[in-house]
Amino acid sequence: MDSRSPTMVSAKQYIGNVWNALHSTLVGMRITGKYFLQKPITVQYPDQRLPIPDRYRGIHYLEQEKCINCLACARACPIDCIEMDAIRHGKELEWVSFTLDYQKCMFCELCVYPCPKDCIHMGTEFALVTEDRSELNHDLLSFKGMAPDARVRMKEAEVKKAAKAAAKEAAAAQKAEEATAEEGGAEQDDASPESGGDTGGGEA
Ligand code: SF4
Ligand code: SF4
The missing domain is CATH 1.20.5 (Single alpha-helices involved in coiled-coils or other helix-helix interfaces)
Structure with missing residues (x-):
């Protein structure tokens, strides 16, 4: 049996609660103060961006001037994401399209290695935000038709x-x-008197 009066017990409880509240507030404030003085590790994306490693496998980019429309990248893709169309004028190409469907792409990089011209790469861009899925079929061409040169x-x-x-x-x-x-000349030679032709001059 607690020999203390109920008033004493509730006063002690009250003081304990106040102390707990004060203590937890101070602990929270100490943590807040600590991080407040530190450099933030988050950035205000998309206005600010953290550096991305060079080997990151992001959205592809094509060096169109070097591409020879050999289809090696398209054939290497395990899920047929790449389609291209170009009209050949001798050695030169008139580009119509070079599309990559990011609804299917799994960023495996298998299309990059077989390229004989080393002209398709995986970049560091990653944002694929859209309200329209058809926009995920990217055309990697930087120009249509033929390059000026x-x-x-x-x-x-x-x-x-x-x-x-x-x-x-x-x-x-x-x-x-x-x-x-x-x-x-040969006909003239045949017809001349020295050649013994029809005139009979040679026999005279
Ligand atoms: S990264 Fe992989 S899935 Fe995407 S286009 Fe290249 S080969 Fe295909
Ligand atoms: S493999 Fe390279 S050169 Fe061939 S079509 Fe693809 S990007 Fe162009």
């Missing part, structure tokens, strides 16, 4: 080809002319 190269190749064809034609024409002249 490819167009120049194609024009130069066309000019060279035309010059070559013209030279070939001229050579053939000259050859034909020479052959005609040779034939004409």
